[in-house]
Amino acid sequence: MKNEKAIVVFSGGQDSTTCLFWALKHFKEVETVTFQYGQRHSQEIEVAKSIAAELGVKHTVLDMSLLNQLAPNALTRDDIDIEQKEGELPTTFVDGRNLLFLSFAAVLAKNSDARHIVTGVCETDFSGYPDCRDVFVKSLNVTLNLSMDYEFVIHTPLMWIDKTETWALADELGALDYIREKTLTCYNGVIADGCGECPACRLRKRGLDQYLATKERG
Amino acid sequence: MKNEKAIVVFSGGQDSTTCLFWALKHFKEVETVTFQYGQRHSQEIEVAKSIAAELGVKHTVLDMSLLNQLAPNALTRDDIDIEQKEGELPTTFVDGRNLLFLSFAAVLAKNSDARHIVTGVCETDFSGYPDCRDVFVKSLNVTLNLSMDYEFVIHTPLMWIDKTETWALADELGALDYIREKTLTCYNGVIADGCGECPACRLRKRGLDQYLATKERG
Numbered sequence: 001m002k003n004e005k006a007i008v009v010f011s012g013g014q015d016s017t018t019c020l021f022w023a024l025k026h027f028k029e030v031e032t033v034t035f036q037y038g039q040r041h042s043q044e045i046e047v048a049k050s051i052a053a054e055l056g057v058k059h060t061v062l063d064m065s066l067l068n069q070l071a072p073n074a075l076t077r078d079d080i081d082i083e084q085k086e087g088e089l090p091t092t093f094v095d096g097r098n099l100l101f102l103s104f105a106a107v108l109a110k111n112s113d114a115r116h117i118v119t120g121v122c123e124t125d126f127s128g129y130p131d132c133r134d135v136f137v138k139s140l141n142v143t144l145n146l147s148m149d150y151e152f153v154i155h156t157p158l159m160w161i162d163k164t165e166t167w168a169l170a171d172e173l174g175a176l177d178y179i180r181e182k183t184l185t186c187y188n189g190v191i192a193d194g195c196g197e198c199p200a201c202r203l204r205k206r207g208l209d210q211y212l213a214t215k216e217r218g
Numbered sequence: 219m220k221n222e223k224a225i226v227v228f229s230g231g232q233d234s235t236t237c238l239f240w241a242l243k244h245f246k247e248v249e250t251v252t253f254q255y256g257q258r259h260s261q262e263i264e265v266a267k268s269i270a271a272e273l274g275v276k277h278t279v280l281d282m283s284l285l286n287q288l289a290p291n292a293l294t295r296d297d298i299d300i301e302q303k304e305g306e307l308p309t310t311f312v313d314g315r316n317l318l319f320l321s322f323a324a325v326l327a328k329n330s331d332a333r334h335i336v337t338g339v340c341e342t343d344f345s346g347y348p349d350c351r352d353v354f355v356k357s358l359n360v361t362l363n364l365s366m367d368y369e370f371v372i373h374t375p376l377m378w379i380d381k382t383e384t385w386a387l388a389d390e391l392g393a394l395d396y397i398r399e400k401t402l403t404c405y406n407g408v409i410a411d412g413c414g415e416c417p418a419c420r421l422r423k424r425g426l427d428q429y430l431a432t433k434e435r436g
Contacts, residue, residue, distance in 0.1 A: 066284050070325050096325045099365040103321055107288050107314045130367040143361040147317040149348040 005029040006116035006155070007109040009101060010059070012048030014204060015120035015158055017183045018166055020055065021173040022157045023118045030057050033108055035101050037064040047184040047191065054182075062104060067094050098131035099140065106144045106152055115152050122158040134159050163207025164214070171211070180208070223247040224334035224373070225327040227319060228277070230266030232422055233338035233376055235401045236384055238273065239391040240375045241336045248275045251326055253319050255282040265402040265409065272400075280322060285312050316349035317358065324362045324370055333370050340376040352377050381425025382432070389429070398426070 006023045010016045010032035023030045034048045045061060052059035094100075098121060105117050121132040130136060134156070141154045158166055170179045185204045186194030194201035224241045228234045228250035241248045252266045263279060270277035312318075316339060323335050339350040348354060352374070359372045376384055388397045403422045404412030412419035 062287055063284060066281060066322075069280055070322070070329065094325060095328055095366045095368075096321065096362075099321055099361070100318075100325070103314065103317055104284075104288070107312060107318070110313055111288065131365040133364070136361070136364040139357070139361040139364050143317070143354070143357040144314075146351070146354040146357050147349040148313045150313075 001026050001116065003028050004116055005031070005112070005114035006118050007031045007033055007105055007112065007114045008057075008118040009105050009120070010034050010048055010052065012044050012051055012183060013120075013185045014170075014179055014183045015122065015166060017051060017179050018170045018173070018175070019118050019120045019157055020051070020057070021170065021175040021179070023116075023155075024055065024057075025173060027116060029114075031060070031112060031114065032057050033060045033062060033105055035064045035104070036061050037067045043189045044184055047182075051182055060108060062108070064100070064104075067097065067100070070094050096131060098129065099136075102137075102140055102154070103144065106148070109152065110148055110150050115150065116155060117152055118155045118157070120158050121156055122161070124158075124160060124162045163203055164210040167208050167211035168214075171215070219244050219334065221246050222334055223249070223330070223332040224336050225249045225251055225323055225330065225332045226275075226336040227323050227338070228252050228266055228270065230262050230269055230401060231338075231403045232388075232397055232401045233340065233384060235269060235397050236388045236391070236393070237336050237338045237375055238269070238275070239388065239393040239397070241334075241373075242273065242275075243391060245334060247332075249278070249330060249332065250275050251278045251280060251323055253282045253322070254279050255285045261407045262402055265400075269400055278326060280326070282318070282322075285315065285318070288312050314349060316347065317354075320355075320358055320372070321362065324366070327370065328366055328368050333368065334373060335370055336373045336375070338376050339374055340379070342376075342378060342380045381421055382428040385426050385429035386432075389433070 004027055006027040008016065008020045008023050008030060010020055011034060020030070020032060032052050034045060036045055049059055102117065102119060109115065109117055121137065123132060123134050137154055137156055141152060144152045157169065161169065167176065170176045181192050184191050185200045187198040187200050188195040194204065196205065222245055224245040226234065226238045226241050226248060228238055229252060238250060250270050252263060254263055267277055320335065320337060327333065327335055339355060341350060341352050355372055355374055359370060362370045375387065379387065385394065388394045399410050402409050403418045405416040405418050406413040412422065414423065
């Protein structure tokens with residue numbers, strides 16, 4: 001695939017930054033796309049921009065605030081405001097979010113003459129979202145190809161690996177330190193090793209500790 | 219399907235209004251959704267709202283101005299403004315538009331506890347858009363079901379019929395006069411029989427004349 005172009009669905013977090021390094025290794029040209037909507041920690045967009053700039057890849061931010069129109073509470077009950085605490089998933093999480101993101105990424109890819117789409121979705125740390133499953137991604141790949149009469153290939157380098165193995169992959173790609181120091185996973189918006197307290201930080205740290213322990217033991 | 223709920227992708231034009239009458243015949247409860255974006259004749263939204271109100275069905279308008287971010291010229295060439303003449307398709311027509319609309323309709327359907335989605339896409343008057351083909355719709359149906367772990371059924375009552383037969387269907391549904399008088403197909407924003415000059419009016423009129431001639435001959 002060395003002569004082809006890929007677009008990476010990119011949030012500036014550990015997983016999608018690992019995917020970005022993976023794509024830079026496998027493709028001649030790489031672009032990134034970040035989806036911006038109310039639910040995200042706003043700092044994420046800045047981190048994504050900054051990493052894309054450092055790695056010298058084009059970065060497109062798509063405004064997906066449209067998603068908020070689809071939140072069930074806001075739609076079905078006019079009297080309820082969408083409640084959201086800083087850094088937490090909103091109560092009105094939108095079904096099919098990944099379906100929508102990957103569909104928009106495909107439209108963007110075709111417009112950029114790219115046929116490869118790289119996403120960090122993962123069935124191993126199963127989140128409970130059906131649109132992170134491998135069977136969904138494969139079905140979507142066929143649907144996208146039919147929808148635009150184009151031969152997209154969706155790549156999911158993290159689909160079958162856990163957080164420990166994701167750190168191992170980052171290390172193989174020569175990017176362990178970079179990803180550890182520059183990415184944002186923390187719900188409280190603290191870059192790198194994060195606040196250490198929130199669920200995302202704990203998950204990230206456990207994987208890293210396990211990987212580093214394995215590496216030391218050789 | 220008499221006891222179930224359907225959502226109709228609805229523009230206020232001849233085709234989708236025929237689909238709306240079809241849905242009202244086949245389902246216990248019917249809702250409609252209209253996608254609003256820069257490309258549409260703004261009067262279309264008003265016509266859709268008014269028809270939905272007259273027929274007593276819930277109507278949701280989703281702001282899809284996001285699509286303009288994906289227009290190839292605007293994205294790939296910063297120096298070019300998106301050119302658009304009133305009432306014409308823009309030069310920057312977005313690939314996969316129907317993929318995106320039907321995906322959003324599905325998210326909305328699930329949030330409204332509807333599993334049936336009705337759309338007026340048609341392979342007969344083939345528009346050149348691959349995402350109007352039956353094979354695409356069937357693949358998307360599977361993908362949507364996997365994406366949300368839900369059993370959507372996409373209905374396409376117009377898929378295999380031409381404009382003449384669409385008028386015949388409207389007549390069967392007891393809605394020929396209503397659709398003739400209340401819907402907007404004309405590129406120049408003239409309701410009912412329209413300006414008579416634009417391609418949409420000519421196509422609509424040819425179908426109607428043929429249907430009425432056939433009907434008179436009995």
